[in-house]
Amino acid sequence: MALLQTTIDDDVKKRADEVFARSGLTSAMAVRVMVTQVANTGVSPFDGLFLGKGGRAYSDEVRRAMVREEAKEYGLIPDDAQDDPARVPDDLLDTWGITAEEVGQ
Template sequence: MGKLVANVDDDVKARAAALYESMGMSLSTAVNMFLRQSLEEDGVPFRPRRYTGVRLTPTEKTRRAMVEAEAKELGLLPDDAVECRTEEEVREHLRKLRGHAA
């Protein structure tokens, strides 16, 4: 028998385990049922729908962080790059680079 490792939020795992335990089965049995039913249906065994409690579109802050991380990963941006969000921050950073006190 194969082993499956999945990353699941602690709260989701605990609540799902309690749910399936109340139905007389383990979380492992429930996952096996899901996978077997997926094979039977030749796809996801239910109609996936968006959960309205989760923000599916990244915020501007998240999007910027994702782009920055990818740029660092690709070597386009050094890991110690300075982020300047305003013109004043840019000027301050340039003064520091030139060795002038603020």
């Protein structure tokens, strides 16, 4: 077994302990679960937050999505949203084999 050791501000540890306790965990257990999950999945909860090969790709994807949504807001590109978000599109109604009246439209 390996030993991980770190130093954390007392107040930060106290607040983290309170959060982990809601799930029945201690801080040590939570760190153990996180490190095990990262090792098993190959995915870090910090992927995309820092500049690295994976983080850069994630950040670029998020940035493009944000720019696209902002362009829609300003009318620079067509907004693919429906006028009435409560309306079920006709193609879905056809796929499901139901009528607009059956869903209250």
